[in-house]
Amino acid sequence: MATRQEFIELIAPIAVKLRLENSPIYPSVRIAQAIHETGGNLNVWNNLVGYKVGNGVLTPYWQGDRVSTTTWEVIGGIRYDNVPGDFRAYPTLEAGFRDQDLLFGSPRYASVRIARSPGEQVKALQSSGYATDPSYASKLNTIIQTYGLTHFDEEVVLMLEKLQEQIVALQNRVSSLEEQAAMEVVPQWAKAAVDAAVKASLIDTPEKGSYDFYRLLTVLHRKGII
Template sequence: MVTRQAFIELIAPIAVKLRLDNSPIFPSVRIAQAILETGGKVNAWNNLVGYKVGSGVLTPYWSGDRVSALTWEMVNGVRYDNVPSDFRAYPTIEAGFRDQDLLFQFSRYVSVRNAKSPGEQTQALQNSGYATDIAYASKLNTLIQTNGLTRYDEEVVEMLEQLQAQIAALQTRVGALEGQAALKEVPVWAKTAVDAAVKAGLIDTPKDGSYDFYRLLTVLHRKGII
């Protein structure tokens, strides 16, 4: 049997990784939602967020696989148990989370994307109708608080601050190098790392960088920091 802490330790690195990769969802909210939707257990279909089949439109992360399961719904404040529903099935937990992030790009979830704090985001999830449970935000907030999940939000902030400091130090070093000609194009071997750094907002347009600059970006990317 998977303990609550073991479940959190399994989900947290994925939630942090996705946040660093520009996911709109705070790690604390993502972990709390996974606990609430599954009871802290990894289901066989790797859908930890209660994402139903819905329109059935395929995405890069969902190929159409589904499972039928009983759930409960709230309608006009009344709870109905044993409601049959079809849920999306994924090859991995990360694929399920990434598919959910695509859902949150719809205008209906603009308040979820724009939330500035976990508490604001949990309320936005409830207000946008992600779940029918009228106590959805309250339950998520309780899970975040009792399990100390905001530490994973803080981990993301610390990692970004460290990366910013590393980038700043690198730029200073590059600027001080004498006789080091700037490269006019991004080396082929550095393109993936540069694209990731630009996407994360750590650097601007990748032009006229030095060899060392591109080399460090590549190392940081390979270590999963970018």
């Protein structure tokens, strides 16, 4: 059985990766939900979010495998233990999370997708009916705060900022190369051949040649033809 820290260290890289790939779920919320739904324990069916079989429609990440077990539900304000349920089973933990993201793409979870903070998102999960527990949001918030899980949300922000900086640097480099190319249309290696061709009155617009044109002039020049 994994310790709570080992559980977090296993889930966090997946949660961060999916967020970077445009998952609507904050890593802190994803990890907190996994801890809450499983008690911080892994299961052999790789479903850490309490995702039931539901309508049974297959997805790229769920091919119909299921596990029957019991859970507890709050119905009409009353808690019922040992409620039987069929839960989706996955080949990997990541497949389970990706399948959950497909669920969150439905209109029912629009408020979850547009949440602007982990706190707002856990409230949206509860109001959207993801769980029957009336204390669901407060429990997830407590887990997030207890284990400092927003650290992983901040990690995503820093990684995206660094990526943006790299993109800007690359764009600047491309612009610089384009400016250099515009200033020096004739390749350096072809200048002697072009000068000879101009002197021999063979060409009068050397700056409009193609790569193959400059290469041909260079070959002719080296052979002493021009």
